[in-house]
Amino acid sequence: MFDSLKKKLQNIRTKFTSNIEEAAGTEPVPPVAEEPEEVQAAEPEPSRPPQPEPPVSGEEGPEEEREKPTFFNKMKVLVREREIFLREKDVEEPLLELEMVLLENDVALPVTDEIIARMRRDLVGQQRKIGSSVDDLVVATLRSALCGVLGEGLDLRDFIEGRERPVKILFTGVNGTGKTTTVAKVGHYLQKNGFSVVIGAGDTFRAGAIEQIRTHADRLGIKTIQHQAGADPSAVLFDAVQYAKAHEIDVVLADTAGRFHNRANLMNQLEKIRRVMKPDLVVYVDEAVAGNDAVIRADEFNRAVGTDAVVLTKADMDPKGGAAISVAHTVGKPILFLGTGQGYDDIMPFSPRVVVNELLGDES
Amino acid sequence: MLDNLGTSLKDAVKKLAGKTVIDRAAVDELVRDLQRALLSADVNVKLVMQLSQAIKQRALEEEPPKGMGVREHVLRIVYQELVRMMGTPGEVTLGPQTILMAGLQGSGKTTTTAKLARYFQRKGLRVGVICADTFRPGAYDQLKTLCDRISVPCFGDPNEPEALRIVREGLPRFRKLYEVIIIDTQGRHALEENLIEEIVNINEISHADHRWLVIDAALGQQASEQARRFHEAIGIDGVLVTKMDGTARGGGALSAVAETQSGIVFIGSGETIEDLERFDPDGFISRLLGMGDLRALVERAEEAVSAEDIDVNAMLKGRFTLRDMYKQLEALNKMGPLKQIMSMLPLGGMQIPDDTYDITSTKMQRYKVIMDSMTPPELDDPSVIGSSRIQRIARGAGVTPDDVRDLIKYYKIMQRALKGMRGMGGGKFNMQRMMKKFGRTQ
Numbered sequence: 001m002f003d004s005l006k007k008k009l010q011n012i013r014t015k016f017t018s019n020i021e022e023a024a025g026t027e028p029v030p031p032v033a034e035e036p037e038e039v040q041a042a043e044p045e046p047s048r049p050p051q052p053e054p055p056v057s058g059e060e061g062p063e064e065e066r067e068k069p070t071f072f073n074k075m076k077v078l079v080r081e082r083e084i085f086l087r088e089k090d091v092e093e094p095l096l097e098l099e100m101v102l103l104e105n106d107v108a109l110p111v112t113d114e115i116i117a118r119m120r121r122d123l124v125g126q127q128r129k130i131g132s133s134v135d136d137l138v139v140a141t142l143r144s145a146l147c148g149v150l151g152e153g154l155d156l157r158d159f160i161e162g163r164e165r166p167v168k169i170l171f172t173g174v175n176g177t178g179k180t181t182t183v184a185k186v187g188h189y190l191q192k193n194g195f196s197v198v199i200g201a202g203d204t205f206r207a208g209a210i211e212q213i214r215t216h217a218d219r220l221g222i223k224t225i226q227h228q229a230g231a232d233p234s235a236v237l238f239d240a241v242q243y244a245k246a247h248e249i250d251v252v253l254a255d256t257a258g259r260f261h262n263r264a265n266l267m268n269q270l271e272k273i274r275r276v277m278k279p280d281l282v283v284y285v286d287e288a289v290a291g292n293d294a295v296i297r298a299d300e301f302n303r304a305v306g307t308d309a310v311v312l313t314k315a316d317m318d319p320k321g322g323a324a325i326s327v328a329h330t331v332g333k334p335i336l337f338l339g340t341g342q343g344y345d346d347i348m349p350f351s352p353r354v355v356v357n358e359l360l361g362d363e364s
Numbered sequence: 365m366l367d368n369l370g371t372s373l374k375d376a377v378k379k380l381a382g383k384t385v386i387d388r389a390a391v392d393e394l395v396r397d398l399q400r401a402l403l404s405a406d407v408n409v410k411l412v413m414q415l416s417q418a419i420k421q422r423a424l425e426e427e428p429p430k431g432m433g434v435r436e437h438v439l440r441i442v443y444q445e446l447v448r449m450m451g452t453p454g455e456v457t458l459g460p461q462t463i464l465m466a467g468l469q470g471s472g473k474t475t476t477t478a479k480l481a482r483y484f485q486r487k488g489l490r491v492g493v494i495c496a497d498t499f500r501p502g503a504y505d506q507l508k509t510l511c512d513r514i515s516v517p518c519f520g521d522p523n524e525p526e527a528l529r530i531v532r533e534g535l536p537r538f539r540k541l542y543e544v545i546i547i548d549t550q551g552r553h554a555l556e557e558n559l560i561e562e563i564v565n566i567n568e569i570s571h572a573d574h575r576w577l578v579i580d581a582a583l584g585q586q587a588s589e590q591a592r593r594f595h596e597a598i599g600i601d602g603v604l605v606t607k608m609d610g611t612a613r614g615g616g617a618l619s620a621v622a623e624t625q626s627g628i629v630f631i632g633s634g635e636t637i638e639d640l641e642r643f644d645p646d647g648f649i650s651r652l653l654g655m656g657d658l659r660a661l662v663e664r665a666e667e668a669v670s671a672e673d674i675d676v677n678a679m680l681k682g683r684f685t686l687r688d689m690y691k692q693l694e695a696l697n698k699m700g701p702l703k704q705i706m707s708m709l710p711l712g713g714m715q716i717p718d719d720t721y722d723i724t725s726t727k728m729q730r731y732k733v734i735m736d737s738m739t740p741p742e743l744d745d746p747s748v749i750g751s752s753r754i755q756r757i758a759r760g761a762g763v764t765p766d767d768v769r770d771l772i773k774y775y776k777i778m779q780r781a782l783k784g785m786r787g788m789g790g791g792k793f794n795m796q797r798m799m800k801k802f803g804r805t806q
């Protein structure tokens with residue numbers, strides 16, 4: 001997961017480290033070699049070939065060192081004996097590069113700005129004994145910046161355990177992000193974890209949507225509550241909740257039609273759905289490949305109907321992971337799952353700590 | 365956020381306005397703002413860097429032609445470079461052809477296929493659609509339902525697992541009967557090798573004349589990479605941008621175009637089957653940058669808003685009557701939404717409440733009809749409209765009294781917004797001068 005971002009971040013990290021080391025006039029610490037970890041190892045993936053290129057460790061680092069030796073020699077004068085005193089200049093170039101890396105990886109502009117600002121604030125003016133590892137300083141700063149942005153995770157199983165049954169989960173999002181597929185996957189995930197599930201076919205607008213969710217549900221052996229195409233989605237989902245109550249079913253998964261956040265009428269419809277079915281959890285679904293717009297629409301959805309958790313789909317498309325960072329930062333809500341393929345098992349609970357560790361190497 | 369970017373770009377452009385010599389710092393700033401605007405529109409980072417370098421170089425090296433101000437000169441360069449980056453709009457021939465649709469999951473291929481069928485049908489061609497999506501449940505139902513609505517035949521079999529077989533069977537049959545055949549395929553991304561192989565095979569046996577890539581307007585930096593691999597696999601010769609009715613700005617499509625050396629063919633901008641437009645570079649650029657249409661900024665404003673159409677001065681003095689609003693609604697047809705008109709005015713960072721613009725085109729139409737039922741005194745001074753007049757107007761226009769009240773409410777919001785604008789403009793005099801200047805230079 002997030003291989004590409006991980007690789008780049010490691011390059012940057014090497015660069016930061018070498019810049020700081022050179023500022024102190026000592027030999028650069030060799031980049032910490034990362035083992036290519038496969039997050040999905042636990043997840044069976046029968047139908048697809050293995051994930052993309054394994055991470056390559058830093059190549060840009062050494063080049064950078066050769067480029068500007070004199071500059072850093074001069075810096076030596078400014079450095080107190082055996083102590084690194086970081087100045088804005090020292091971190092400027094790597095930060096610029098980090099900015100580019102984040103942008104290239106679809107982290108939205110405002111979010112990038114904030115991460116960079118946080119890094120700068122934390123790094124500039126820092127004093128460190130040479131004895132204490134520079135690497136640690138940089139990584140800790142980047143880690144805290146990313147952790148701050150990603151927030152805490154949420155375990156759906158624990159969430160459901162602590163609630164009165166039936167637990168109602170409403171899925172929202174714009175068109176084509178994969179809500180219906182996600183509903184099916186989450187249904188399967190919950191079934192595997194011993195919960196009984198019913199699905200409400202709340203997308204009554206798009207042609208073929210009811211057939212789609214129905215087929216998924218039939219394959220998984222989940223009951224679907226559906227009306228005709230064009231029916232009022234609130235009514236469908238209300239019925240689904242009633243069914244769950246009558247049959248003592250643990251979880252209601254409510255699919256809805258994709259809608260754009262700038263359509264006032266459709267957002268009002270969603271608001272009505274929320275009023276009628278009173279969901280315990282509103283899950284906003286977006287795709288991991290979305291660019292800057294991810295921030296805008298996540299924000300709009302959050303304001304219109306509220307968002308309690310996020311699912312990012314299509315994370316298997318050579319995942320850059322930026323959207324995760326952007327959306328999590330904007331909504332300030334935990335990411336519940338990542339969708340990682342077309343099979344029902346291709347869904348992965350999201351843990352920010354694991355992702356950050358993935359990106360930066362394990363906390364030691 | 366969107367508006368802020370457009371504004372900072374506009375500010376940068378404005379700074380160039382008074383200059384007679386090109387100022388390196390001003391150009392630098394403009395380029396930096398341009399970069400930010402493009403990046404936040406999801407244009408590929410490398411592409412942005414190339415573009416901004418080119419613009420910077422040309423702006424500093426080229427002499428402005430005689431009689432052209434520095435601002436116009438730089439804007440022209442920005443515009444030209446953007447157009448160059450965008451490539452030529454993809455060709456659409458109106459004749460017998462086979463079109464193969466390709467794209468990522470959820471980018472809107474099926475909906476766009478139906479829209480395309482409708483487009484060619486309206487051009488008087490006989491269209492047939494083949495559903496080669498054998499994976500996603502409901503895909504055939506979806507396409508079939510959409511096609512039935514416009515009476516276009518749709519070939520497919522939801523129980524057949526082999527997409528190739530469907531194409532092999534359907535194509536010869538449809539070729540005899542129809543001129544345009546559109547093949548909808550399953551969503552796939554470039555890393556799914558067996559699926560890529562599948563589309564390569566479909567492409568081979570179908571001998572498609574066009575292979576169009578469908579790109580979601582919200583697609584981020586990933587667009588380049590995906591487009592490149594699709595291009596390698598089947599040779600993309602056109603890009604369709606979908607979901608342009610959201611707030612995404614479609615920079616990903618631009619990266620895709622650059623990568624495939626093709627052009628944008630159509631733009632999908634709505635959920636009904638008619639919502640497909642031919643690509644218009646000017647509109648696209650303006651959206652990309654989040655500022656008023658660069659070229660049209662000059663041209664369209666001139667022809668659409670003559671001085672009597674919208675009396676800017678009267679509006680700013682607060683004498684904004686229903687008549688002004690009526691003219692405005694009429695001008696909208698010529699110029700696009702009010703927000704755009706406002707964005708063309710050099711008003712800087714003025715904030716106008718968003719609900720002012722939140723008015724749909726059907727509502728616009730209704731408002732006009734209602735105003736047609738009003739008497740001149742009512743149009744000049746809406747405050748005379750009491751409940752009995754509302755009743756009369758409603759009956760005259762064939763709407764409910766609530767609709768009339770709605771209109772009056774909208775009018776009041778507009779009026780308040782404009783009054784607020786005057787207050788924020790840093791003094792009335794300044795504001796009016798700016799307006800006058802706008803009237804002259806545009």
